[in-house]
Amino acid sequence: MSAFDPPPETQYTFLNLGAGVQSSALALMAKHGEISGKMPDAAIFADTQAEPDDVYDWLDWLEGELPFPVHRVTKGDLTKDCLTTRTISRGQNKGVSHVQNIIPAFGILPDGTKTAAIGRSCTADYKVQQIIRKIRELADIKRGQKEVTVTQWIGISWDEIQRMKQASHKFTQHRWPLIEKRYTREHCKQWMRKHGYPEPPRSACYYCPFHSDSEWRRLRDDQPEFFAKAIQFDKDLRKVHKEHNPTLKMEVYLHNSCKPLDEIDFDSDEDKGQMTFDFQSECEGMCGI
Secondary structure (H helix, E strand, O other): OOOOOOOOOOOEEEEEOOOOHHHHHHHHHHHOOOOOOOOOOEEEEEOOOOOOHHHHHHHHHHHHHOOOOEEEEOOOOHHHHHOOEEEOOOOOOOOOEEEOOOOOOEEEOOOOOEOOOOOOOHHHHHHHHHHHHHHHHHOOOOOOOOOOOEEEEEOOOHHHHHHOOOOOOOOEEEEOHHHHOOOOHHHHHHHHHHOOOOOOOOOOOOOOOOOOHHHHHHHHHHOHHHHHHHHHHHHHHHHHHHHHOHHHOOEEEOOOOOOOHHHOOOOOHHHHOOOOOOHHHOOOOOOOO
16 A cells, blocks of 8 residues: 555544644645545644643634544643653662653763753653544554554645654554645645635644754744743753753753753854754654644
8 A cells, every 4th residue: 555545444534633734734624625535533632731822722723613523632741741750669779769851852971972862752652642542532442453443644744754654553544645645834834825724833842852943043033932931941951850860971951052042042153054953853753743
């Protein structure tokens, strides 16, 4: 089966809704009957509780536009969990407090060596698993089920084709309708304008380390209150890791330059030329859409 063609229809169809440009356009295309096959039974939005307010405002509006329900699921407050210390209950480090490496922060070793992202479970734990849990409930998935009864629509666009991944659960299959249409992110924006819809906001945690410098600039200029919150979170993350994760032996930062956010000149030529990360690097293909 080619990923560029619709897969066989299944009993259930769900849209993984990130509430960004691509998945929002995809949801509205379904409303207009522009996606072949069965309309989604529901859309599922996995909430990290760390999106800017405009994403939640957009989601409220979008929910009222769609002919199918939107289910909101959450594992909890990602921001709080990133800063929560836990006590090891077993092993040689029993009784030692530590903090989990949940988001893909960057680190700098005592000798000045910079590292790649040190944690990367946020998408899997706070998005993918929560969506799958809701699908199991809605589609009455049996324990150990191997029959494919669910199709998940994923809003990856043609310009992000490298993010496509096959389903990891035997009862579900992935479909990429925007890939089938050869639609890029810009095509989605054009479609929204053509049909009189406003442009959706960028969907991402406000402090995501995969932000490019241009995205940090946009956050700073357009949403200064959330840029200020990101600065504080950057400081808090560094402090809690230093105090409660001594075995890590490095300082952690949200920016890949390994500088505090409030010390970076995002307008400088130097910073514009730094290696940037974006959602092309995101491991599960679920964020930013």
